[in-house]
Amino acid sequence: MAKLSPETLRERSDHILDAAGRCFARAGFHRTTMQDICREAEVSPGALYIYFTSKEALIAGICERERAEFANRFAQMPVGSDLMGALANLGRQFLEDPLHRRLLCVEVGIEATRNPKVGEIQKSVEGFIRGSFHDLFTKLEAEGRIAPTFDIDTVVDAFMTIADGMLWRSAVDEKFNGDVVLPPLLQAIAALLRPVADEAKP
C-alpha cells in the first residue's frame, strides 16, 4: 500500500539531489560523505537510502539531471536573425548561473572518464549538444547565412572546444570575468563561422 504520493516522492528525491549537488560542487564527488549530504538535506541516512540505493546512484542522478537541464536550455535556443547575438546570449546565460552548477559540470566531465555509468550519461549529453549545433550550423550554411572555411563537423568541434574552455575557466579561475572574455571569444568564433555581411540586421 503506497503511502506517499508520487509527487511528494519526486519532491523529496529532488530535494536530496539538490543537497547532493551543492555538496559535490563544494568538495567533489569523492570527498563528500553521505553524512555531508544527509546534513545538507536534513535527512537521515536511512531516509536517503530509500531514495538512492548508493552513492553511485546519487552521482548518476546528478548527471541525469544535468543532462535534462542542458538539453532543455539548448533546445530552446533562440535562432533569431542575429546569430552572433544569439550565441552571445547563450554564453551569458551559462555564465550567469551559479558557480556551483558550472563546477558540477566540470566534475561530471572528469568523473565520466573514470565511471562507466557516468561516462554513458555524459556521452549522451555531448551527443545532444553537438547534434544541436551541427543541425543549426548546417541549416545556416544552407541558407547562406554563414560561410565557414572548414566543414561543419570540424567547426562544431572547434566551437565546442572554445565553449568548454569558457566553462572550465569560469569554474576554475577565480579572476574569471565573462564580460571581458566573451567579446573577444565571439570575435574568434565569428572567424570560424564567418557570418555573411548582412547577417546582423536583415
Next chain:
Amino acid sequence: MAKLSPETLRERSDHILDAAGRCFARAGFHRTTMQDICREAEVSPGALYIYFTSKEALIAGICERERAEFANRFAQMPVGSDLMGALANLGRQFLEDPLHRRLLCVEVGIEATRNPKVGEIQKSVEGFIRGSFHDLFTKLEAEGRIAPTFDIDTVVDAFMTIADGMLWRSAVDEKFNGDVVLPPLLQAIAALLRPVADEAKP
C-alpha cells in the same frame, strides 16, 4: 650520519612521484589510495612516508613538478618569424604528450579550487604562463607584427581560454583529435591576434 647520496634520494623521490602521477591521473586524487601508489612504485608504506610526509605532500609535489615542466616548455617557446606556426607547434607539443599528463593538469586545476596549498601553486603556474604570453603579445604588437582589436590583457584571457578548452577536451573527450581541431582553432586565434599580412615569411 647520512646514508644515501642526495642524488639517490632525489631519484627515489622522483620515482615515487612518477608512480603517484600515474595513479592520480588514472583514478583522481581522492580515489587513489596510498597502497595504490606503493604498489605502483614498488615501495612499502614505511619507505614512502620517508620521502613524503602525507598524501597532501604527494599532491603538492605533483603540482610543483607540473609547474616546473610547464614553465620550462613555455620558457623555451621558439618565437621565430612565423608566429602562427610557432603557436601551432606549441599546441601540437602539448597534445603529443601522454594523456595521463593532460588528465593530471585537469585534476590539478580542480583540486586547486578546493585545496589552498594546491591553489597557491596553481596560481603561480597560471601567473607564469599568462605573463609569458602577455610579454610575447606586447612585444609583437609593439613591433607591428600583430594588431589585435582588444587590449593585450583581454587577448591573453581569450587566448588562454581557448588553450584550456583544448587541454580539457583532449583530456576528457575520447574522440578528441588534435589534428582536426587545431587548424580551425588557429584560425580563431588569428582573428584575435590579427597578425599583419607579411608576418608569415618576412
Next chain:
DNA sequence: CGTGAAAAAGAACGATCATTCGTTTTTATT
C-alpha cells in the same frame, strides 16, 4: 669485515566512510 645509523618493510592502529538494521514516527485508509 664489523658496526651503527639510516632506510625499508609490512603488520597494526585508529579514524572515517558507505551502508544496514532494529526501532520509532508518520500517514493514507478504514
Next chain:
DNA sequence: AATAAAAACGAATGATCGTTCTTTTTCACG
C-alpha cells in the same frame, strides 16, 4: 480514532584508508 504499512531515524557495522611503529635490511665508514 484505529491500524497497518511505508517512511524516517540514527546507532551500529564492517570495510577501507591514511598513517604509525616495530622489526629487519642495507650501506657508508672505521
